[in-house]
Amino acid sequence: xxxxxxxxxxxxxxxxxxxxxxxxxxxxxxxxxxxxxxxxxxxxxxxxxxxxxxxxxxxxxxxxxxxxxxxxxxxxxxxxxxxxxxxxxxxxxxxxxxxxxxxxxxxxxxxxxxxxxxxxxxxxxxxxxxxxxxxxxxxxxxxxxxxxxxxxxxxxxxxxxxxxxxxxxxxxxxxxxxxxxxxxxxxxxxxxxxxxxxxxxxxxxxxxxxxxxxxxxxxxxxxxxxxxxxxxxxxxxxxxxxxxxxxxxxxxxxxxxxxxxxxxxxxxxxxxxxxxxxxxxxxxxxxxxxxxxxxxxxxxxxxxxxxxxxxxxxxxxxxxxxxxxxxxxx
Numbered sequence: 001x002x003x004x005x006x007x008x009x010x011x012x013x014x015x016x017x018x019x020x021x022x023x024x025x026x027x028x029x030x031x032x033x034x035x036x037x038x039x040x041x042x043x044x045x046x047x048x049x050x051x052x053x054x055x056x057x058x059x060x061x062x063x064x065x066x067x068x069x070x071x072x073x074x075x076x077x078x079x080x081x082x083x084x085x086x087x088x089x090x091x092x093x094x095x096x097x098x099x100x101x102x103x104x105x106x107x108x109x110x111x112x113x114x115x116x117x118x119x120x121x122x123x124x125x126x127x128x129x130x131x132x133x134x135x136x137x138x139x140x141x142x143x144x145x146x147x148x149x150x151x152x153x154x155x156x157x158x159x160x161x162x163x164x165x166x167x168x169x170x171x172x173x174x175x176x177x178x179x180x181x182x183x184x185x186x187x188x189x190x191x192x193x194x195x196x197x198x199x200x201x202x203x204x205x206x207x208x209x210x211x212x213x214x215x216x217x218x219x220x221x222x223x224x225x226x227x228x229x230x231x232x233x234x235x236x237x238x239x240x241x242x243x244x245x246x247x248x249x250x251x252x253x254x255x256x257x258x259x260x261x262x263x264x265x266x267x268x269x270x271x272x273x274x275x276x277x278x279x280x281x282x283x284x285x286x287x288x289x290x291x292x293x294x295x296x297x298x299x300x301x302x303x304x305x306x307x308x309x310x311x312x313x314x315x316x317x318x319x320x321x322x323x324x325x326x327x328x329x330x
Contacts, residue, residue, distance in 0.1 A: 021223055025176040032175055032220060038211035038247060047242040053282045057316075060278075064313050065103050067277040067305075068095060070295045072130055072266070074109040074303045076137075076234070085114045089121035096310050099317070105306065106295040107160060111136075112153035119157035130160040130200070134185060137204075137233035139164040143181060150188040154197050161189050162200040164233060165217065167207050175220060182224035200228035200266055206238030214244055218251035228264035234301060239269025245280065249287040262291065268301025274312040277305060 021031045055063050073092045075084060089108050096102040107128035108118045118129045131153035135141035141149075150161055163185050169177045182201055189197040201221040205214050221229050229248055232239035245267045252263040267280060277300060284292050292298050314320075 022176065022179055025174075028175045028179060028220075029173065032216040035212075035215055035219060038215055040211055040243075043211060043247055044243045047246045047283070050246070050283045050286055051242055051279045053279075053286075055278050055282065061313070061316050063278055063281055064274060064309050064316070066293065067274070067281060067300065068309050068313075069103040069106060070298055071105040071300050071302055071306055071309075072107045072109045072268075073105045073306060074234070074268075074301055076109065076111060076132060080111065080114060082114070082117050085110055085117045086121045089118055089127070091306070092127050093122065093125050095306060096313070099314075102310070102313065106299055109162065109301070112149060112156065112158070115153050115156035115158045128159040129157060130162055131156075131158040132162045132164075132233075134163040136162070136164055136202075137235040139166050143184065146181070147184060147188045150185050154189055154191060158197050160198045160200060161185070162202055162230060164202045164204060165221070167204055170213070170217060170220075171207075171209070175216075179220055179224045182221060182226065186225045198227040199225065200230045200264075201226040202230040202233055202268075204233055204236060205231045205240075205244045206236045211243070211247055214247050215251055218248050219255065222252070222255045222261075222263050226263060228266050228299070230266040230268055230301065232267075232269040232301070234269035236269075240267035240271055240301075242279065242283065246283055246287065249284060249292075252292075253288055262297065264297040264299065265292070266299040266301055271300055271302050272304050273308045274305075277309065 020027065022028050073088055075088050092105040092108050094102070095105065104125060104127050107130040108122065109130040109132065110118050112131050112133055115129055115131045122129060133150040133153050134146035135149060139146070146163075150163065153161060163182070165178050166181060186199050189199050191197070203214065203217045203221070208214055208217060218229050229252065231244055231248065245265065248265050252265055256262050271277060271280065280300070281293070284298050
């Protein structure tokens with residue numbers, strides 16, 4: 001995709017504006033359906049090729065520490081308790097108690113009712129509190145309910161909000177409805193002091209059916225003001241995959257080229273091993289470069305990934321594997 005292609009479809013976007021694109025349902029549809037179609041074979045082949053790249057031993061230690069610093073350590077279960085959330089926060093602050101040089105994770109991700117607990121447990125640290133909102137994970141609620149959900153989490157101290165789009169509206173072609181909902185949630189992220197929680201927009205890519213829809217959802221969310229675009233809730237059968245993540249990385253690259261605005265990416269669900277994480281970091285580096293190799297712009301939504309990274313980290317440090325008993329079981 002090129003600047004001239006975008007300008008041809010939506011002149012306002014090439015200049016960084018939004019009004020021409022979202023002025024009506026028709027103009028938004030025209031822009032989204034005018035995006036170049038995704039070459040599925042080429043996308044999957046490139047993702048597979050990037051997955052074969054290796055990180056040499058000298059760089060592996062750096063990459064493991066970088067991956068740890070990018071984790072949104074997550075517990076999103078109906079059986080979550082105050083004690084479990086506090087324990088997770090302790091792990092996020094001190095992933096390896098035997099090695100104080102181990103980086104902290106990027107964030108602890110919890111349901112809105114656990115935000116205050118996490119905020120108190122993380123006081124004085126740089127670890128963020130992320131909260132899923134907008135009737136996560138299905139998103140089946142009226143807009144006022146979703147906005148109240150978001151506002152409650154922000155009032156409790158959430159630094160970041162992970163919202164889910166209405167997949168039914170999107171798949172029905174009601175793009176402007178989805179756009180306006182994202183804009184409304186973004187407004188609900190604002191605080192009285194003029195600051196705002198960062199907004200991550202979750203697509204649930206496993207339910208979007210086609211790569212073209214993933215590309216459209218990516219552009220729709222970015223145009224509506226997302227700070228991050230995120231693959232999945234982790235609550236369906238198909239979550240983050242390398243081809244889908246690569247497609248989203250390409251979308252944020254093209255969006256920055258067109259508008260000058262940098263957007264983050266968060267694959268979530270199913271990323272469990274150090275080998276998996278390294279493949280994603282290679283993909284980020286090859287597609288976007290150093291600018292995105294930071295927890296400010298790339299995150300892993302994960303619960304079990306941290307344990308494997310810690311075991312691999314100790315292997316590099318000591319020359320031996322400690323086994324799963326070395327790390328806490330979440």
